[in-house]
Amino acid sequence: MLPNTSICRLVTLSLLAFAPSAFATNAKVLIYSATEDFRHDSIPTAIQALQSKGPSFDIQFETTEDKAQFTDQYLARYDALLFLDNTGEVLDDLGKAALQKYLDLGGNFIGIHAASDCLRNTTFYGHEVGAFFDYHPALQNALQTVDVIDSCHPSTSMLPAQWHVQDEMYNFKSDPRTIGATIILSANESSYIDTGTRLNQGTPHPTAWFQERGAGAESNGTAGRSFYTSLGHLNETWQDELFLAHVFGGITWTLQSNTTLAFNTSAEVGNPSVSVDPTSNSSSTTGTSTSSSSAVISVPPIDVLPLKFMVLSIIAATFFPWLSSFYLGRFVLTAYF
Known part of the structure; x- marks a missing residue:
């Protein structure tokens, strides 16, 4: 255990x-x-x-x-x-x-x-x-x-x-x-x-x-x-x-409070308008600030579904060994097919 x-x-x-x-x-x-x-x-x-x-x-x-x-x-x-x-x-x-x-x-x-x-x-x-x-x-x-x-x-x-x-x-x-x-x-x-x-x-x-x-x-x-x-x-x-x-x-x-616009489109405060272009090294926002310095980011889209199945596979293998083959199979199928 x-x-x-x-x-x-x-x-x-x-x-x-x-x-x-x-x-x-x-x-x-x-x-x-x-x-x-x-x-x-x-x-x-x-x-x-x-x-x-x-x-x-x-x-x-x-x-x-x-x-x-x-x-x-x-x-x-x-x-x-x-x-x-x-x-x-x-x-x-x-x-x-x-x-x-x-x-x-x-x-x-x-x-x-x-x-x-x-x-x-x-x-x-x-x-x-x-x-x-x-x-x-x-x-x-x-x-x-x-x-x-x-x-x-x-x-x-x-x-x-x-x-x-x-x-x-x-x-x-x-x-x-x-x-x-x-x-x-x-x-x-x-x-x-x-x-x-x-x-x-x-x-x-x-x-x-x-x-x-x-x-x-x-x-x-x-x-x-x-x-x-x-x-x-x-x-x-x-x-x-x-x-x-x-x-x-x-x-x-x-x-991850779900009370701001980063994750909740009906929120009243937060950042609603950052667009990420995977081919660019900059991100665009509506509105600018002349008195602030910022770290501008560009992150390519990543499919996190394989990660989810990988984590579930680890947990299943630890606590429910009989489930491990099922989750591992799902992970392999998702990641490579």
């Missing part, structure tokens, strides 16, 4: 096989990296890493640090907003109102590292990110241990049960579970020194989490998904393939 982690990885693969094909549409994500207080020098490295890997996941990333871009019309173009290492009051009242409306219309949210340390007096933002940053102990030379609490989530299915990292171990002002978040990573407090006074952030120590329905949306709104990871402090972290797999697992899971 397979261990639970292996089972979760097989289940994750099977779900991805039947999820909307990554090659069938082009999701559009806005990276917002404005800062008013401390600024991480890893922000450019993070943006470069996200944009360079975006095409592999059929995601088009655009970037801005201009708070004036937070208008209803501008935000409505995106399937998700990714807040990256923001600190301080990075939006004015008009921008906050536009962000609230975007979330109410089904927009998705991704927060990374210091994204929990901005807009500290804006309640709906705190609910959407999950919890506000409180403090962290000094960055330590030795590796710290992060425990995987939920190995079935796409952002954790590739991680070892105890993940050894060098990063800041954030503490939070509240427990994300109180607003409905599910914790997937936890800082192992025995692996580092922290002499500070911790607030009621709950147990196990929250380090990364997700919300199926982002709590920042108003009760009469259409809530999209929310994902947050507190890791990502160092430049070296953004050059680590395992960390990037964790981040992109969270991003792709968030985009």
Whole structure:
């Protein structure tokens, strides 16, 4: 019998096989990296890493640090907003109102590292990110241990049960579970020194989490998904393939909320109009932005049906050996005939 982690990885693969094909549409994500207080020098490295890997996941990333871009019309173009290492009051009242409306219309949210340390007096933002940053102990030379609490989530299915990292171990002002978040990573407090006074952030120590329905949306709104990871402090972290797999697992899971135009033609926000020409190295969109940089992608059409049967064959062979020959035959017929 397979261990639970292996089972979760097989289940994750099977779900991805039947999820909307990554090659069938082009999701559009806005990276917002404005800062008013401390600024991480890893922000450019993070943006470069996200944009360079975006095409592999059929995601088009655009970037801005201009708070004036937070208008209803501008935000409505995106399937998700990714807040990256923001600190301080990075939006004015008009921008906050536009962000609230975007979330109410089904927009998705991704927060990374210091994204929990901005807009500290804006309640709906705190609910959407999950919890506000409180403090962290000094960055330590030795590796710290992060425990995987939920190995079935796409952002954790590739991680070892105890993940050894060098990063800041954030503490939070509240427990994300109180607003409905599910914790997937936890800082192992025995692996580092922290002499500070911790607030009621709950147990196990929250380090990364997700919300199926982002709590920042108003009760009469259409809530999209929310994902947050507190890791990502160092430049070296953004050059680590395992960390990037964790981040992109969270991003792709968030985009599959089915509340934006990338996957739902009746949605009210998102990217409805990216056309991909397999013979070209560019993609065309309706509307342009003069204040954003973008990773332009071109992905040839791929038939994912063989992949589905291959995944099913693996699962069938593991749990139902008598079915394996059936699925394997279907896979061979589909792939080669």
